[in-house]
Amino acid sequence: MSSDIRVRFAPSPTGFLHVGGARTALFNWLYARKHGGTLVLRIEDTDKNRNTTEAVGAIYEGLRWLGLNWDEGAEAGGDLGPYFQSERNAIYEKHLAVLEEKGAVYEDDGSIRFRSPRKPVVVNDLVCGSIEFDRSGEPDMTIRRPDGSWIFHFVNVVDDLEMKISHVIRGEDHLSNTPKHIELYEALGARPPSFAHIPLILNRDGSKMSKRDEGASIASYVEQGYAPEAVRNYLCLLGWSPKDNREKLDIDEVIQLFDLDKVNRRNAAFDIDKCFWLNGQYLLQMPIERFEELSLPYIQKAGIAVESGDRLRGALTMVKEKVKHLSDVPDWIRYFFEEDYAFDPDSVAKVFAEPVALERLAQLAEKFETIEAWTSENIEQALKQLATDNGLKVKDYVHAARVAASGRSVGPSLYHMLEYLGKDEVLKRFRATPARIAA
C-alpha cells in the first residue's frame, strides 16, 4: 500500500495559498495518490520577517478545502520532522559541517557560500526532458546569511534529502535553480531525487499572476461560492488533460489517468470564465445532499432562519439548477422563508407598469381559491384556464404572479414555487402585493 514514492509540497507562509501553489500541491497529491506514495507538507519558514502564523493557517485551510490531504508533515506528524524549517537548525548545521569538511564552502563577509564545481550539470526532468546547463560562469551561491539564517537552496535540498523525497514536483520557476540543487546533493554525497517542473499559471494576458490579481487566492473562491471539487477540477486542467476532450472529471479518474509525462510544458493562463462555467456544471449535476451541505454556510451567514431539513431541501431543489455561485443561494431562496421579502424595484417597474397587471393578479387569486388539491399541475391548469377564458396569454399572468410571490422577476418554475409556498401563503402574498408595491 505504501510505495517508495515520496513527494512534498513545501510552501513559504508569506500570505495566502496562491492558485499556483495550490496547483503544485494538487499535482504532487495526484502523483502520490496514483502511485500509493506519501505526500509530505513542509513549511519553508526560513525568512522570519516575512512569515506569519496566519499564513500557515491559510495553507492548511486552502489545502483542506480543496480536499488535498497530506500524509506526513506539519499538523500530520511523522518520523522525519520537524516539518517547519525554523525548527530544523541542528539538521542544517550537521550538513553544513559535511560541506565544511569537504572544503565545499567558504566564508564571505560573514555569510557562507557554496563553492560550485563549475562543471556542466544535466537535469533529467520528467516533464521538460534532459537539459544541460553550463555552470562555468555561475557565481557561488550563498547558503547562510551572516545572522545565521539559511538560504532556500540549501535547506530545501537538505530537507528533501532528510525527508527521503523521491520526486520533486514544483513550478518551472525552479528549473534554472535545479543545477545548483544537484551540485548540493552531490557535495553532500547524495543521489538527487527525480525532478518534474510543471508550467506556471499566468494571468489571462500572459503576465505573471501576483498576489494582488483577481482570483489569485484560494480563499477568494471560498468567499465567492465555488464548489471545491469544481476549482480542483479546473486546476487539474491547467497543464494537464485526459486527452479525450472531457473536461468535467471525477477526481478518482484524474488520479487514475494522471502522469507526469502527460504534463504540458507551456505556461497556462488562468481563465476565470471557464472556472466559473465548470462550477456551474458541478452545481447543476451534484446530488442535492452535497448542494445543501455546500450551501448551508452561505445561508447561515446571510441570516436566513431555516434549519436543515425537508423544507430547505425542497427550496434548494428548485433553485439548484439556476445557481452559479453558492454565495447567491441566499438570494435565490430568501423569499421562501421571510414574510417581508424585498420587492425588486426593477422587476416591479417592469411587470406592474400597467395597472391592469394588478387586476389580473386579483383574478388569479380568485381562481386559485377554487383549487382543491394544491399541486403544481393544478395550479398550472388553473392559470392556463384563466388565460384562455380571458383571451390572454399565459405570460400575462405568470409574470405578475412571480413578482407577487417572490418579489423578483427571475426564479424557478412558477408552478412549483407556488406549490411549495402553499395555497394560503400564496393568496396572502397576492393580496398584499398592491399595498406593498404602492409603498
Add this chain to the structure above:
RNA sequence: GGCGCGUUCGUCUAGUGGUUAGGACACAGCCCUCUCAAGGCUGGUGCACGGGUUCGACUCCCGUACGCGCUGCCA
C-alpha cells in the same frame, strides 16, 4: 546582458509527416420556454515568422521574433 524553457482559435487544450486542424470556455444567431438558467443547433476566429529536411510539414532541424523563468545574503 547571460543562461534556460516555451510558442495550435481571445483562453484551456487534442494533434507526434499526409486531418475539411478536433473539443471546451467566451462571443453571435436560432430553437426550446412562465422568467432566468440549463439543453439543442448553427457561425466566425488558430498552427508566431523565415529558412531548411522531405514526394509531402502544425508535426523534424536551424535561425529570428515574442513571452516566461533564473541570474539575491527572496522562496
